[in-house]
Amino acid sequence: xxxxxxxxxxxxxxxxxxxxxxxxxxxxxxxxxxxxxxxxxxxxxxxxxxxxxxxxxxxxxxxxxxxxxxxxxxxxxxxxxxxxxxxxxxxxxxxxxxxxxxxxxxxxxxxxxxxxxxxxxxxxxxxxxxxxxxxxxxxxxxxxxxxxxxxxxxxxxxxxxxxxxxxxxxxxxxxxxxxxxxxxxxxxxxxxxxxxxxxxxxxxxxxxxxxxxxxxxxxxxxxxxxxxxxxxxxxxxxxxxxxxxxxxxxxxxxxxxxxxxxxxxxxxxxxxxxxxxxxxxxxxxxxxxxxxxxxxxxxxxxxxxxxxxxxxxxxxxxxxxxxxxxxxxxxxxxxxxxxxxxxxxxxxxxxxxxxxxxxxxxxxxxxxxx
Amino acid sequence: xxxxxxxxxxxxxxxxxxxxxxxxxxxxxxxxxxxxxxxxxxxxxxxxxxxxxxxxxxxxxxxxxxxxxxxxxxxxxxxxxxxxxxxxxxxxxxxxxxxxxxxxxxxxxxxxxxxxxxxxxxxxxxxxxxxxxxxxxxxxxxxxxxxxxxxxxxxxxxxxxxxxxxxxxxxxxxxxxxxxxxxxxxxxxxxxxxxxxxxxxxxxxxxxxxxxxxxxxxxxxxxxxxxxxxxxxxxxxxxxxxxxxxxxxxxxxxxxxxxxxxxxxxxxxxxxxxxxxxxxxxxxxxxxxxxxxxxxxxxxxxxxxxxxxxxxxxxxxxxxxxxxxxxxxxxxxxxxxxxxxxxxxxxxxxxxxxxxxxxxxxxxxxxxxxxxxxxxxxxxxxxxxxxxxxxxxxxxxxxxxxxxxxxxxxxxxxxxxxxxxxxxxxxxxxxxxxxxxxxxxxxxxxxxxxxxxxxxxxxxxxxxxxxxxxxxxxxxxxxxxxxxxxxxxxxxxxxxxxx
Numbered sequence: 035x036x037x038x039x040x041x042x043x044x045x046x047x048x049x050x051x052x053x054x055x056x057x058x059x060x061x062x063x064x065x066x067x068x069x070x071x072x073x074x075x076x077x078x079x080x081x082x083x084x085x086x087x088x089x090x091x092x093x094x095x096x097x098x099x100x101x102x103x104x105x106x107x108x109x110x111x112x113x114x115x116x117x118x119x120x121x122x123x124x125x126x127x128x129x130x131x132x133x134x135x136x137x138x139x140x141x142x143x144x145x146x147x148x149x150x151x152x153x154x155x156x157x158x159x160x161x162x163x164x165x166x167x168x169x170x171x172x173x174x175x176x177x178x179x180x181x182x183x184x185x186x187x188x189x190x191x192x193x194x195x196x197x198x199x200x201x202x203x204x205x206x207x208x209x210x211x212x213x214x215x216x217x218x219x220x221x222x223x224x225x226x227x228x229x230x231x232x233x234x235x236x237x238x239x240x241x242x243x244x245x246x247x248x249x250x251x252x253x254x255x256x257x258x259x260x261x262x263x264x265x266x267x268x269x270x271x272x273x274x275x276x277x278x279x280x281x282x283x284x285x286x287x288x289x290x291x292x293x294x295x296x297x298x299x300x301x302x303x304x305x306x307x308x309x310x311x312x313x314x315x316x317x318x319x320x321x322x323x324x325x326x327x328x329x330x331x332x333x334x335x336x337x338x339x340x341x342x343x344x345x346x347x348x349x350x351x352x353x354x355x356x357x358x359x360x361x362x363x364x365x366x367x368x369x370x371x372x373x374x375x376x377x378x379x380x381x382x383x384x385x386x387x388x389x390x391x392x393x394x395x396x397x398x399x400x401x402x403x404x
Numbered sequence: 405x406x407x408x409x410x411x412x413x414x415x416x417x418x419x420x421x422x423x424x425x426x427x428x429x430x431x432x433x434x435x436x437x438x439x440x441x442x443x444x445x446x447x448x449x450x451x452x453x454x455x456x457x458x459x460x461x462x463x464x465x466x467x468x469x470x471x472x473x474x475x476x477x478x479x480x481x482x483x484x485x486x487x488x489x490x491x492x493x494x495x496x497x498x499x500x501x502x503x504x505x506x507x508x509x510x511x512x513x514x515x516x517x518x519x520x521x522x523x524x525x526x527x528x529x530x531x532x533x534x535x536x537x538x539x540x541x542x543x544x545x546x547x548x549x550x551x552x553x554x555x556x557x558x559x560x561x562x563x564x565x566x567x568x569x570x571x572x573x574x575x576x577x578x579x580x581x582x583x584x585x586x587x588x589x590x591x592x593x594x595x596x597x598x599x600x601x602x603x604x605x606x607x608x609x610x611x612x613x614x615x616x617x618x619x620x621x622x623x624x625x626x627x628x629x630x631x632x633x634x635x636x637x638x639x640x641x642x643x644x645x646x647x648x649x650x651x652x653x654x655x656x657x658x659x660x661x662x663x664x665x666x667x668x669x670x671x672x673x674x675x676x677x678x679x680x681x682x683x684x685x686x687x688x689x690x691x692x693x694x695x696x697x698x699x700x701x702x703x704x705x706x707x708x709x710x711x712x713x714x715x716x717x718x719x720x721x722x723x724x725x726x727x728x729x730x731x732x733x734x735x736x737x738x739x740x741x742x743x744x745x746x747x748x749x750x751x752x753x754x755x756x757x758x759x760x761x762x763x764x765x766x767x768x769x770x771x772x773x774x775x776x777x778x779x780x781x782x783x784x785x786x787x788x789x790x791x792x793x794x795x796x797x798x799x800x801x802x803x804x805x806x807x808x809x810x811x812x813x814x815x816x817x818x819x820x821x822x823x824x825x826x827x828x829x830x831x832x833x834x835x836x837x838x839x840x841x842x843x844x845x846x847x848x849x850x851x852x853x854x855x856x857x858x859x860x861x862x863x864x865x866x867x868x869x870x871x872x873x874x875x876x877x878x879x880x881x882x883x884x885x886x887x888x889x890x891x892x893x894x895x896x897x898x899x900x901x902x903x
Binding site for chain 1 (some may be wrong): 625659680681716727876883
């Protein structure tokens with residue numbers, strides 16, 4: 035029966051073969067708040083924002099930075115490789131680098147830690163500290179490194195996993211596998227939640243139950259919003275065109291073989307930078323008027339979630355904006371800080387006025403972010 | 405100035421005591437295109453139907469060429485040179501174009517070849533590219549309009565009333581249609597043009613009349629109008645009415661879980677790649693003009709209509725993909741649709757209130773051979789009649805004997821006994837008295853307060869503004885705009901609905 039249903043869905047473009055995309059409405063209604071945000075730092079590819087003491091740090095390539103008196107200040111020396119994931123604990127940070135090493139300690143005095151080789155740290159996408167002092171690491175895919183995420187999406191893999199790593203002896207145990215690019219981790223009220231990018235959802239790690247589904251983009255890092263909920267960085271948008279491409283294996287295979295990766299019809303941190311990119315000449319004719327149009331391959335979206343991980347507010351940078359590819363976010367004082375991989379910026383947007391009336395949940399759950 | 409061909413002085417029309425047109429004066433000059441604009445329910449169609457003899461005025465005077473007349477039927481109006489072309493054409497699909505043209509004026513012996521030749525000559529004289537031997541069922545919307553117009557001209561109509569002629573036409577067909585209207589004007593024919601498309605009215609008409617809530621607002625030369633002025637005149641009602649005055653005071657409810665996610669839904673020309681969500685614990689209002697595809701979208705969700713076979717889009721209910729071929733499984737899942745046409749689709753008019761309310765429970769169960777006990781019927785009816793304050797002599801009264809408001813409450817009760825999680829109200833207060841409107845609004849508010857997801861479709865802006873926590877605007881088959889209830893105004897909503 036399932037085979038018949040599958041064949042029928044394939045023929046009619048239904049079910050798993052539909053090319054539909056959830057709308058951005060309700061709490062996800064588009065605005066220009068990310069574009070209106072204040073710029074704190076301009077670099078290449080800032081990422082991995084996390085709180086440390088009373089302040090915060092972030093990475094840009096193989097460097098760590100903070101902001102002092104509105105100026106970026108470098109912390110520590112040059113690391114051996116780019117930082118893939120970072121989280122903080124009392125008095126220190128844990129870094130996972132693109133060369134597959136894990137470093138821990140105070141930012142200025144980091145030491146490497148040998149970790150069980152089963153954990154492919156070079157493919158790490160997110161990390162957080164658990165209440166028991168162990169490290170929880172998300173591995174996006176066993177096949178592709180973190181920076182090659184668009185290839186993993188185009189290959190339609192579900193080869194991600196989540197691991198618990200002891201920071202004492204480096205021993206590791208697998209918590210979950212078969213995930214479709216786990217890209218964000220958070221603990222709320224004692225439960226670990228994972229954002230599963232290629233399935234556009236957030237799930238509870240304990241029972242694999244879905245707490246938020248049908249997101250209009252690919253969810254990435256999660257962090258505490260400073261109240262009782264979370265901030266979700268959505269690093270790329272979904273569109274009908276990309277959904278169509280994802281359902282065309284032959285097209286995807288040839289595209290991956292023959293076209294340079296940055297020119298694929300695939301989501302991206304940034305788009306519109308080169309005339310060689312696809313879809314520059316898209317258009318529709320309405321009422322005799324040619325309207326230039328092309329679906330954007332990149333978008334900026336930061337979502338505030340309540341204590342049940344349902345969206346309550348959002349900040350956007352739309353097709354005409356530049357702050358796309360939001361890769362991480364935290365709350366710092368009265369502002370939300372976010373890193374944009376698309377524009378290479380660290381930006382700050384005021385929290386005030388972004389929360390919907392009555393939307394501040396009174397839930398008592400405490401948030402512990404990674 | 406051209407002479408007046410039609411003059412209406414202080415005409416009014418009431419339907420069962422509810423005024424549809426109130427003391428309206430209107431005139432039409434010879435050889436002019438006169439656009440008649442207004443919201444749904446403004447009284448445009450009723451006014452023109454009185455002109456065309458379809459309905460009889462309750463009071464007032466109709467003058468043709470300065471002579472007072474009273475039309476008992478559309479035939480009499482046609483004899484006087486006034487024809488009306490409805491949005492849904494009145495052609496017989498199973499007959500050919502030629503047969504439709506001569507329908508009603510057949511002779512005792514009719515020679516088919518002669519009719520075809522006469523029809524061809526006549527259509528050519530109007531430069532209409534329609535083949536007379538083709539069955540009407542095979543024609544497109546524009547060609548049907550052409551045949552309808554040809555029929556009117558053939559009967560020597562000097563005045564042709566078009567009610568929403570372009571709603572179903574493609575851009576190409578619309579252009580052809582406008583050329584045709586201009587040709588009619590050049591031949592001295594007067595045209596009344598009812599439309600929601602303001603650009604069309606501004607580009608084609610000589611004068612514009614705007615109606616609101618059954619009353620005449622303004623008539624002026626088209627050059628004196630622009631889009632903003634038209635919108636202002638269309639919606640500029642006073643909001644003093646008690647029922648609709650609480651918009652600013654009501655708190656906006658917090659959105660709950662996303663219950664419904666409609667994604668890229670398509671059904672022919674009526675619903676075109678539309679997407680939106682509905683959240684629990686909120687009233688989501690949908691505003692749109694005729695042809696905006698609101699009702700069709702709701703009916704697809706509820707399993708009444710079917711979306712496109714190929715790539716018709718998806719509907720997710722509580723994050724589960726659903727596709728209902730008939731309404732029963734939708735009801736079983738927790739989706740109910742309260743129809744806009746209660747007389748045709750909402751209740752069994754000859755059955756009692758109790759039987760009607762109880763009939764709702766039958767849709768909740770998949771087994772068709774349930775034993776129905778009269779005590780169960782009485783129990784359910786008593787509970788819901790009290791909850792919704794259905795006023796009747798007793799629960800055994802037939803629904804047809806109730807007022808519009810109480811009929812609507814029965815329809816709502818019949819839906820709510822199905823214990824839904826998503827309730828779709830389509831024009832919930834259409835044809836309902838003022839007292840019942842307030843009660844129905846209270847019911848809708850209570851449903852949302854109880855945590856249900858509520859979708860309200862309405863053509864009446866104050867109702868949408870008063871009820872909704874978030875407002876969606878539909879235009880040309882898709883949702884084009886979303887407003888927070890606190891930020892929405894009538895002007896903003898109408899602007900989105902017509903642009």
